[in-house]
Amino acid sequence: MADYLADVKKYDAGASADVVDKIVKHLGIALRNRDSSLVSCTDPKELDRVRENWVGKKLGIADAAKANASIEKTCKAMHADNTKSRVTFYYLVAKDLGKLASL
Numbered sequence: 001m002a003d004y005l006a007d008v009k010k011y012d013a014g015a016s017a018d019v020v021d022k023i024v025k026h027l028g029i030a031l032r033n034r035d036s037s038l039v040s041c042t043d044p045k046e047l048d049r050v051r052e053n054w055v056g057k058k059l060g061i062a063d064a065a066k067a068n069a070s071i072e073k074t075c076k077a078m079h080a081d082n083t084k085s086r087v088t089f090y091y092l093v094a095k096d097l098g099k100l101a102s103l
Contacts, residue, residue, distance in 0.1 A: 004087040022103045023090050039089040041075035054090055059099045070096040
């Protein structure tokens, strides 16, 4: 848990440990596999899954354009990071969409 929080804090110094913990619990078993614990901004299918499963289902954002804009913004923010943690990526998308409080 501390590793996930430390990674999120690279992008948001005021990150809430409770929110990060909720994202970790939501992702569950996906975090055990290195490949599924990371997000690839160069894989359109991966970004579609993030939009449908995280932004659409979990965050309740039906506007695809708004979802895509937030995902693209997060990809740009994490551009220098070759291994984009799924927890950090999801946190930043939720923050951008103003949905951290609803997690």
